[in-house]
Amino acid sequence: MNVKSIAAKFIPAKIKKAIKFKKQEQIFVAGYQTFLQTGKTSHEAYMSIINLYCATNGTYSEQFNSKIKLTNPPVVISGNLQGVIGNYSLVDFEKVNTELNKNGYSHFDKKLSKEVCDKLYNFALKTSARIPPSYNEKITYNPEKPLAEIYRFDLNDLANNPDIQQLMMDPVLLNIARNYLGCEPIFDFPAMWWSTAFQKQASSEAAQLYHFDMDRVKWLKMFFYINDVTMENGPHCYIQGSHLPDAKPAEMLKRGYERIPDEELHPYYKPEDVKIVCGDAGAIFAGDTKCWHKGIPLKKGHRLVLEFEYTSSMFGTNTQKLEIENCSKEFREFCNANKVFAGNMNLKKD
Numbered sequence: 001m002n003v004k005s006i007a008a009k010f011i012p013a014k015i016k017k018a019i020k021f022k023k024q025e026q027i028f029v030a031g032y033q034t035f036l037q038t039g040k041t042s043h044e045a046y047m048s049i050i051n052l053y054c055a056t057n058g059t060y061s062e063q064f065n066s067k068i069k070l071t072n073p074p075v076v077i078s079g080n081l082q083g084v085i086g087n088y089s090l091v092d093f094e095k096v097n098t099e100l101n102k103n104g105y106s107h108f109d110k111k112l113s114k115e116v117c118d119k120l121y122n123f124a125l126k127t128s129a130r131i132p133p134s135y136n137e138k139i140t141y142n143p144e145k146p147l148a149e150i151y152r153f154d155l156n157d158l159a160n161n162p163d164i165q166q167l168m169m170d171p172v173l174l175n176i177a178r179n180y181l182g183c184e185p186i187f188d189f190p191a192m193w194w195s196t197a198f199q200k201q202a203s204s205e206a207a208q209l210y211h212f213d214m215d216r217v218k219w220l221k222m223f224f225y226i227n228d229v230t231m232e233n234g235p236h237c238y239i240q241g242s243h244l245p246d247a248k249p250a251e252m253l254k255r256g257y258e259r260i261p262d263e264e265l266h267p268y269y270k271p272e273d274v275k276i277v278c279g280d281a282g283a284i285f286a287g288d289t290k291c292w293h294k295g296i297p298l299k300k301g302h303r304l305v306l307e308f309e310y311t312s313s314m315f316g317t318n319t320q321k322l323e324i325e326n327c328s329k330e331f332r333e334f335c336n337a338n339k340v341f342a343g344n345m346n347l348k349k350d
């Protein structure tokens with residue numbers, strides 16, 4: 001044992017914790033500066049986002065987002081907006097934002113049309129996707145013969161789909177994200193995947209154990225059910241209000257960024273705060289997936305979900321920009337008029 005390690009034995013735990021925190025904060029701040037210059041986040045800096053989130057039970061991320069907001073002020077919307085979930089007034093937006101802040105999720109009455117659901121469903125049957133464990137090769141999903149618990153579509157295949165592009169530029173959904181993030185949202189990515197009954201027990205690959213997402217400092221997701229989702233085919237499940245600072249059990253956060261079985265997490269929350277989201281094809285809801293959440297394992301059938309992520313900053317996981325080859329005229333105009341929204345996309349030249 002050297003002098004340093006002998007001395008470390010006598011440092012009180014509280015001081016050790018403070019030193020560790022300070023070190024993580026330095027990595028975070030330096031990593032953010034590098035990100036501003038290069039657009040890249042080092043692995044160390046990315047880990048510091050998670051470590052500081054866990055060490056402060058969410059407070060650090062919220063405080064840091066307040067700083068990000070100052071550099072990226074939101075566009076001011078002064079009247080009603082029309083979109084896929086209806087005509088929203090400023091009062092309607094305020095209602096949704098209050099709900100998101102309080103519960104972490106908001107569910108909308110209006111659904112995607114049957115026509116759009118059918119088009120996306122058929123697109124998903126025809127387009128090849130990637131399966132675990134390697135996600136290397138692309139195969140099309142055969143509902144009669146699933147080969148994995150999850151089939152994930154490539155983001156660029158989705159971002160080039162005209163129906164998805166139409167939804168990406170939905171002004172109501174964008175404004176909900178704008179209000180929640182408190183800044184001009186960047187469209188981070190579209191995702192879509194089949195969940196199947198290939199494996200009846202909870203799969204970590206298919207996010208069927210409780211976890212919280214932590215790829216960015218702050219984000220909001222939109223979920224679209226493309227087929228009917230019942231208790232049988234894997235409804236999304238979340239713990240209401242668990243996105244808030246100090247709302248996660250310290251014992252769980254001490255374990256770091258881990259997936260947690262129901263029986264370990266449920267005792268900390270009221271049963272009525274565990275929400276299971278069943279819904280018909282076309283159902284739309286917004287969620288801050290800092291909330292504990294998971295997909296319930298499927299008993300039969302399959303589930304097709306489309307998901308969008310909006311974020312306040314790309315600081316976090318490094319991703320490739322979306323490559324938009326097939327760009328509708330409208331989408332190009334929308335991206336040109338909304339530079340921050342399109343900040344994570346490369347649009348092919350006309």
Ligand SMILES: [Fe+2]
Nearest residue numbers: 207212213289
């Ligand atoms: Fe997740």
